[in-house]
Amino acid sequence: MLTDDEIARQSLHATRFTTYWLDSLPNAHIDPPLERDIHCDLLIVGGGFCGLWGAIQAKEQVPQRDVVLIEAFGIANGASGRPAAIMSTSVMHGIDNTERMFPEEVKELERLGKENMDEFRAAVERYQLDCDIEWNGEMTVSIGDQGLEAIDEGVALYLKYGHDAKKLNKSEVQSEINSPIFHAGVWSKKRSGTVHPGKLVRELKRVAMELGVRVFEYTPHVANKRQGNQIIVSTPHGQISASKVMLATNAWAAGHKRIRTRVSAIRDRIVVTEPLTDEQMASVGWRHRQGIYDTRTQLNYLRLTKDNRILFGGRLGYFYGNNTDPTLDKTPEPYIRLINAFYQTFPQLKSEIRFSHAWSGPIALTTRMAVHYQRYHQGNMVFAGGYSGFGVTASRFGARVALAILYNQDIPETKMAFANTQPNYIPPEPFRWIGAKITMYALDTVDEKGGWRKLWVKMVEKMGFPITL
Numbered sequence: 001m002l003t004d005d006e007i008a009r010q011s012l013h014a015t016r017f018t019t020y021w022l023d024s025l026p027n028a029h030i031d032p033p034l035e036r037d038i039h040c041d042l043l044i045v046g047g048g049f050c051g052l053w054g055a056i057q058a059k060e061q062v063p064q065r066d067v068v069l070i071e072a073f074g075i076a077n078g079a080s081g082r083p084a085a086i087m088s089t090s091v092m093h094g095i096d097n098t099e100r101m102f103p104e105e106v107k108e109l110e111r112l113g114k115e116n117m118d119e120f121r122a123a124v125e126r127y128q129l130d131c132d133i134e135w136n137g138e139m140t141v142s143i144g145d146q147g148l149e150a151i152d153e154g155v156a157l158y159l160k161y162g163h164d165a166k167k168l169n170k171s172e173v174q175s176e177i178n179s180p181i182f183h184a185g186v187w188s189k190k191r192s193g194t195v196h197p198g199k200l201v202r203e204l205k206r207v208a209m210e211l212g213v214r215v216f217e218y219t220p221h222v223a224n225k226r227q228g229n230q231i232i233v234s235t236p237h238g239q240i241s242a243s244k245v246m247l248a249t250n251a252w253a254a255g256h257k258r259i260r261t262r263v264s265a266i267r268d269r270i271v272v273t274e275p276l277t278d279e280q281m282a283s284v285g286w287r288h289r290q291g292i293y294d295t296r297t298q299l300n301y302l303r304l305t306k307d308n309r310i311l312f313g314g315r316l317g318y319f320y321g322n323n324t325d326p327t328l329d330k331t332p333e334p335y336i337r338l339i340n341a342f343y344q345t346f347p348q349l350k351s352e353i354r355f356s357h358a359w360s361g362p363i364a365l366t367t368r369m370a371v372h373y374q375r376y377h378q379g380n381m382v383f384a385g386g387y388s389g390f391g392v393t394a395s396r397f398g399a400r401v402a403l404a405i406l407y408n409q410d411i412p413e414t415k416m417a418f419a420n421t422q423p424n425y426i427p428p429e430p431f432r433w434i435g436a437k438i439t440m441y442a443l444d445t446v447d448e449k450g451g452w453r454k455l456w457v458k459m460v461e462k463m464g465f466p467i468t469l
């Protein structure tokens with residue numbers, strides 16, 4: 001009889017170690033790199049959700065503004081082409097994290113989150129973004145009885161801040177999704193759901209360009225300096241002079257000598273099955289197709305794709321020097337443990353399901369777990385990032401506030417603590433690597449083995465890293 005690890009290895013036999021979201025689309029049209037010197041009003045660096053939403057909103061606010069966006073590789077090269085893409089209302093990585101970080105501002109941040117999601121939805125409709133959106137809600141499920149308290153706390157928090165929330169007991173949650181380890185759930189149906197992030201990012205590029213944004217791909221920002229009232233950005237084959245610059249480089253910012261004192265580039269991993277047959281779908285249930293998070297210490301998240309594949313994610317990794325593209329993640333080994341968690345969740349699919357894709361993506365982790373702003377060149381260049389694993393829609397909000405900071409707009413958001421404070425300092429290598437390695441190992445094994453791992457996870461959280469949120 002084969003062990004679970006052996007079954008998992010077999011299931012990865014024909015897997016493509018690349019993001020399903022981009023692999024399932026026709027090849028993207030790549031816009032040519034910059035090959036001359038140019039000028040613009042606003043330069044945006046980074047072609048993910050944050051940069052693209054920044055470009056679109058900058059044009060919506062002032063249509064005659066000359067906006068240029070440069071991307072080091074192709075659009076969606078970063079986290080935006082690789083998430084689970086479960087959409088949540090919060091702009092600060094969940095209500096519990098908002099309470100932890102900004103207890104005085106939770107109510108307003110929750111209101112801003114709802115406003116952001118409503119504006120996101122209005123933009124999807126206004127620009128007719130073709131991106132497989134399903135507004136089916138998000139659900140947190142308790143794994144066994146250990147997570148029951150977390151579910152009750154989740155329900156209370158949702159209701160306290162005016163969200164809809166339905167608590168489900170064991171039989172109700174299992175009639176939604178047929179997993180024997182789900183013992184309760186909380187389902188918030190409004191303002192949340194799932195989206196195809198690869199389609200969304202390409203559609204955002206289309207809209208940005210239709211609004212007049214000039215996009216240059218394969219054009220990395222190499223250096224910048226202040227010259228008079230301009231910022232001069234060098235790229236390999238041309239210079240850009242701009243009055244304002246927004247850095248939307250997310251995890252890559254960990255390569256910047258000052259930004260990286262607050263940002264660490266970690267990886268999170270995902271596997272995607274082949275499309276389920278009708279019988280397999282019937283065995284799983286999942287009629288309402290919610291995006292799901294669980295209460296494991298190292299959280300797993302899952303959702304369905306339009307063609308009924310199960311996406312299952314959540315296994316963190318860190319590679320020395322904030323490596324944003326490790327070769328190890330293009331081999332089966334790092335995904336075996338994740339697939340074992342999949343088998344525990346859906347034992348009815350074990351042995352018969354294959355995984356078509358497995359990949360990892362870069363996450364900009366800070367002690368805040370949500371966006372922060374770093375100001376350079378007297379506030380004319382702003383880094384906006386650090387969304388952790390919670391930025392598909394929050395990055396629209398993050399980019400809006402970045403523009404307000406850059407253009408000194410007199411709006412309440414720019415006076416709030418989240419816009420004016422920094423996350424904690426993160427030590428450099430080799431301490432970063434050593435700390436991350438022990439933490440990742442503890443997270444991988446704490447639920448089965450407990451012991452020192454529990455103490456370690458608690459200590460890391462006390463130091464300001466909310467790694468189990």
Ligand SMILES: Cc1cc2nc3c(=O)[nH]c(=O)nc-3n(C[C@H](O)[C@H](O)[C@H](O)COP(=O)(O)OP(=O)(O)OC[C@H]3O[C@@H](n4cnc5c(N)ncnc54)[C@H](O)[C@@H]3O)c2cc1C
Pocket residue numbers: 045046047048049050051070071072073074075076077078079080081082083084085086087088219220221222248249250251252253268269270301313360361362363385386387388389390391392393394395
């Ligand atoms: C595995 C995984 C699962 C996730 N799941 C979810 C989820 O379910 N829900 C959710 O809300 N969020 C999720 N996220 C988080 C979400 O994907 C990110 O927060 C979001 O995509 C961040 O967008 P961004 O534009 O800030 O960064 P990115 O998409 O990473 O974009 C940064 C871009 O900057 C470019 N760049 C870097 N350096 C340079 C340079 N020098 N010059 C020019 N360009 C440069 C990069 O190539 C990249 O394209 C997940 C992330 C991962 C990795």
